[in-house]
Amino acid sequence: MTQDIVILAAGKGSRMKSAFSKVLHKIGGIPMVRRVLTTASALSDSKLHLIVGHQGEQVETSCQDFSANIVWQNDPQGTGDALKRVAPFLQTDGATLTLYGDVPLIRASTLEKMTALSTPNTLVLLTIRLTNPTGYGRIVRNEQGKVMAIVEQKDATDRQLAINEVNTGILLAPNSHLQTWLAALTNNNAQGEYYLTDVIAMAAQAGVDIVTVNPENEAEVAGVNDRVQLAALERELQHQQAIALMQNGATLLDPARIDVRGTLTTGNDVIIDVNCVFEGNVVLGSGVEIGPNCFLKNCVIGDNTVIKSNSMIDDSQVAEACDIGPFARLRPGTQLANKAKIGNFVETKKALIGEGSKVNHLSYIGDTEMGANVNVGAGTITCNYDGVNKFKTQIGDNVFVGSNTSLVAPVQVAEGATIAAGSTITKSVSENQLAFARARQTNKDNWPRPSKK
CATH class of the missing domain: 2.160.10.10 (Hexapeptide repeat proteins)
Incomplete structure (x- = not known):
């Protein structure tokens, strides 16, 4: 399937205490967002979209050789809001893969495992089990083991907080369904934001197959906040x-x-x-x-x-x-x-x-x-x-x-x-x-x- 790849890079990253955009800080001598773009570029039949906001001009300049579609998110209201901004540019067919400019060590091999499972009626979710899942959205499954929803830490019950399978934020959703789900997102939650993770429950309700893939290690999906x-x-x-x-x-x-x-x-x-x-x-x-x-x-x-x-x-x-x-x-x-x-x-x-x-x-x-x-x-x-x-x-x-x-x-x-x-x-x-x-x-x-x- 052809696919859109959306890289979220609009956040300020205040905990970095820096005059520069967080995603421009370097890992191995290369800005984090460029590492993600390089990995995404290795996937075939893909179109890149880069969501920018804080110091977006510098981010755009740093990444201009990738020929990505630049989409602005000056007043970020969550990951769902970012995808709403890019929705008009998504292809009618195919699927959309969501990545993050501050998660620099994601492997192309992991993303290829996800794309191999993609169909017009399948949502592919990258999850991982952690000894300490604090801060992550929990993967909620039914008695048959099927994924039913993702619940963010601040909205989770005590029982849900005990779940150690967590959301990495990386997902691959069919565009034929995604546009409808994005339009239906609300910000009725503890943070007042539009959560992209809410589309998981919508997919389950729509009868879309939800399959999960695991990374090789925790570092591959670790983000940088400080x-x-x-x-x-x-x-x-x-x-x-x-x-x-x-x-x-x-x-x-x-x-x-x-x-x-x-x-x-x-x-x-x-x-x-x-x-x-x-x-x-x-x-x-x-x-x-x-x-x-x-x-x-x-x-x-x-x-x-x-x-x-x-x-x-x-x-x-x-x-x-x-x-x-x-x-x-x-x-x-x-x-x-x-x-x-x-x-x-x-x-x-x-x-x-x-x-x-x-x-x-x-x-x-x-x-x-x-x-x-x-x-x-x-x-x-x-x-x-x-x-x-x-x-x-x-x-x-x-x-x-x-x-x-x-x-x-x-x-x-x-x-x-x-x-x-x-x-x-x-x-x-x-x-x-x-x-x-x-x-x-x-x-x-x-x-x-x-x-x-």
Whole structure:
């Protein structure tokens, strides 16, 4: 069946104590509502509707690439009211699946189980049994075990409060019936709101089959109302991702101390030490080793590369068998060829480092094209910025750059050239030349040291 998917994201979330909409707070580096939209988008034959209200412009902007139909709910009066607002946009046939922008860990596989049971005369309800059901609507069944209604906590009798099967809020209802049920909703209850859950009793009275599906775990249907719950779901997501990485052949020296805030893809025999953070889209080839306290963002790391502790790699491409760190920083636009080495306290930016080239210590290489087998001594910098514009440094194959060299761009150093330590290079150097540019040293005998007056 074709289906409408409605994501409720209009609430203020006052318990978050935030200037931002609750659904824009992030789980695993991604806004909660975007996680829900991504999961919903995986379902076939579906049309997305996003209900917004508090700071709706920011929510809409954050989610505009999903091409969802935006429906405003500026004065929310419950979940039933939200569905009333979207009712004019629902397809005549098919069914409507209701999801929540603050329930970020719902699985596509669970929703697929629900859609597989959907028919024009079937309502599918996602329920779960909890040891402590406090705060949830209770699932009321008859003696034959058929679902008859959902009773909210504030409206439940003592007997109903003893029920531990609860409503998750996620349901899939046939549109042919749903429009009628929504029109019949009232707000005659303890909270003065329109409850979407009231359609369950209407479905039972109409003879519609009500079937239930259960999620894999409680975290999958847990909502976020405050930062404590946000942190709990963050840990749950990181735990799930750590398990998936290990099942895919990666070794995590401590699975509890890794954060994936985006997508991390690993080859075989990857080793990741503690306190590493991966942001955006990161790809690690087979045999990659990453030391503790590293940060990698939007980068591709080739096979058998070693990244030593406390290194940062951002929007860069690293080829095979490279050696990076410790305390190295690869800024956006860096590309390392096979077997390149970037040592401790070295920073690169928009730098192409050739095969087998080495920048070992305390150097800055920016806006640079470097050939193969170049050796750059400690304390070398490319002076690429004049305060207004950036300029390029070009270094050929097999160049040796002595320590404490300043290469003032734009400048070219041709293949096989040697730069003497302590030089400031402002002119191009030809092949196999030796270049040195130092002030003449003067030594004075019997020079009196200054004394304190």
